Every structure is written in structure tokens, then in C-alpha cells.
Amino acid sequence: DIVMTQSHKFMSTSVGDRVSITCKASQDVSTAVAWYQQKPGQSPKLLIYSASYRYTGVPDRFTGSGSGTDFTFTISSVQAEDLAVYYCQQHYSTPPTFGAGTKLELK
Amino acid sequence: EVKLVESGGGLVQPGGSLRLSCATSGFTFTDYYMSWVRQPPGKALEWLGFIRNKANGYTTEYSASVKGRFTISRDNSQSILYLQMNTLRAEDSATYYCARDQLDGYYGWFAYWGQGTLVTVSA
Numbered sequence: 001d002i003v004m005t006q007s008h009k010f011m012s013t014s015v016g017d018r019v020s021i022t023c024k025a026s027q028d029v030s031t032a033v034a035w036y037q038q039k040p041g042q043s044p045k046l047l048i049y050s051a052s053y054r055y056t057g058v059p060d061r062f063t064g065s066g067s068g069t070d071f072t073f074t075i076s077s078v079q080a081e082d083l084a085v086y087y088c089q090q091h092y093s094t095p096p097t098f099g100a101g102t103k104l105e106l107k
Numbered sequence: 108e109v110k111l112v113e114s115g116g117g118l119v120q121p122g123g124s125l126r127l128s129c130a131t132s133g134f135t136f137t138d139y140y141m142s143w144v145r146q147p148p149g150k151a152l153e154w155l156g157f158i159r160n161k162a163n164g165y166t167t168e169y170s171a172s173v174k175g176r177f178t179i180s181r182d183n184s185q186s187i188l189y190l191q192m193n194t195l196r197a198e199d200s201a202t203y204y205c206a207r208d209q210l211d212g213y214y215g216w217f218a219y220w221g222q223g224t225l226v227t228v229s230a
Contacts, residue, residue: 001171034216036152043204043220044152055218087152091215095170098152 002026002090006099012107013078021102023071023088032092035064035073038101039084048073049091078104109133109219111205116224123195123228129188129205129221136186137161140208142217143179143190145201153201155179158188162211195228202226 003026013019023033031051036044046055048064051071061076075082083106088099115127129141142157156169158179167179178191188205202225206217 032215043223044217045220046216046218049214049216049218089152089216094157094168094213094215096154096215098154100151 001095002029002093002097004088004090004097004099006088006102008102009100010103010105012105014107015078015080017078018074018076019078019104020072020074021086021088021104023066023073023099025069025071025090025092028068029090029092031067032090033064033066033071034089034091035062036087036089037082037084038087044087075104109207111207111219111221113203113205113221113224116203116226118227118229119195120230121196121228124191124193125195125226127190127192127203127205127224127226129190131186131188131205131207134207136181137183138210140213141179141181141188142206142208143177143188144204144206144217144220145199146204146223147198147201150201155190155203157208157213159213160211192226195226197228200226200228 005024033051035048038044047058052064063074065072085101085103087101110132112130119125143155146152158167176194180189202223204223205221207219
């Protein structure tokens with residue numbers, strides 16, 4: 001199985017900051033990476049698929065980039081409602097696998 | 108509006124069985140692959156398996172961690188997805204989500220999720 005590694009379990013930020021979350025795949029997954037946001041008590045919400053495609057209705061402050069094994073998810077200007085856990089997921093092959101998550105917190 | 112609503116979770120003893128349901132509406136159920144994903148408390152998401160759509164014969168695939176113990180099925184007449192879980196272990200304790208894939212195939216990213224149902228395996 002492909003292992004997705006999110007090296008930061010926690011990241012501290014301030015409202016208005018630009019923040020980037022990284023994810024590394026254990027093998028080449030082309031651009032087959034999705035990013036999800038999950039708030040406490042809620043199901044995951046899809047933000048990005050195929051590395052850089054913003055899902056319908058997702059604000060343009062959320063962007064994704066990368067290919068091969070290295071991927072980045074960026075929030076250009078963090079809003080209070082963006083404080084959540086973010087997961088990367090490869091959809092290159094089955095089983096689809098998720099990273100361990102990065103919790104975005106206020107400084 | 109697409110809706111996915113899980114039910115059937117609860118407390119079960121180790122070695123026991125449980126069947127989860129995912130009632131769906133708002134889309135043509137038979138056109139879509141459907142997956143189950145779980146999340147232990149405070150931990151990451153884990154894909155468990157999927158059942159293919161009508162065009163692909165409703166066949167199934169499972170993760171190694173549940174293959175042989177869990178079975179995914181679907182009632183296409185009622186648009187309900189099921190997860191039969193047998194020989195349950197403490198490490199199966201989690202919130203279980205159903206998730207829908209994209210139209211007509213396996214894309215592997217999930218735009219629609221249910222709200223989840225909690226399964227606790229404990230004596």
C-alpha cells in the first residue's frame with residue numbers, strides 16, 4: 001500500500017497568515033492526491049482532488065500543488081473557520097490511503 | 108440533494124457481529140461505486156473497501172485489514188449500502204462513514220460522505 005506522510009501533526013497560524021501543509025507519498029502517485037478538511041464531530045469535506053483541482057464551491061484561498069511524491073496544500077489567508085484537521089489522500093491506486101492529518105491551530 | 112445517512116452502530120462485544128447501513132438519496136445509486144471508510148477516535152481515516160456500480164457488476168474490493176471479516180453489499184432497489192462486520196475486535200472501534208465516488212467509475216476521491224455511525228467493541 002502507498003503510505004502518505006504528513007510530517008507535521010500540528011501547525012500554528014494566525015488569522016490572515018499564509019500556511020502550507022505538506023504530504024509525501026511513498027511512491028509516485030502522479031497527481032492523484034486529494035485534500036480534505038475535517039472539523040470536530042463532522043465528516044471530512046473534500047477541498048482538492050487530482051492535486052490541484054478545487055472542488056465545487058471551495059473558496060479560492062485553498063490551493064493544492066505537486067506531482068510525483070511531493071504535494072502541498074496552501075491556504076493563502078487563513079480564516080478562523082479554517083481551523084481544522086487536514087488530510088491528504090492518494091487516489092492513484094487501491095487501496096486509497098490517507099495521511100495522518102495536520103491540525104491547524106491558532107498561535 | 109445528495110444524502111448519505113449511516114445507521115446501525117453501537118456497542119458490541121469482541122467476537123461479535125454488526126451490520127451497518129447507509130441510506131442514500133438524491134442520485135442514481137446504481138451508477139456509483141460506494142465505499143466504507145472508518146476513523147478511530149482521534150485517529151486518521153482508513154478506507155475499508157468499495158462495491159462497484161452496475162456497469163461493473165457490483166463486485167467488491169477490500170483493504171487487507173478487513174478482508175475476510177467484513178462484507179460490503181448493496182440493495183439497489185432501496186438505494187442502501189451495507190457493511191457486515193464479523194469477528195469484531197477492539198481495534199475495529201471507530202466512526203464508520205459511507206462515501207460516494209464519482210459518476211460511472213472509480214476515481215477514489217470522495218465528495219459525499221455520511222455523518223458517520225460509531226461502533227464500539229468492548230466487553
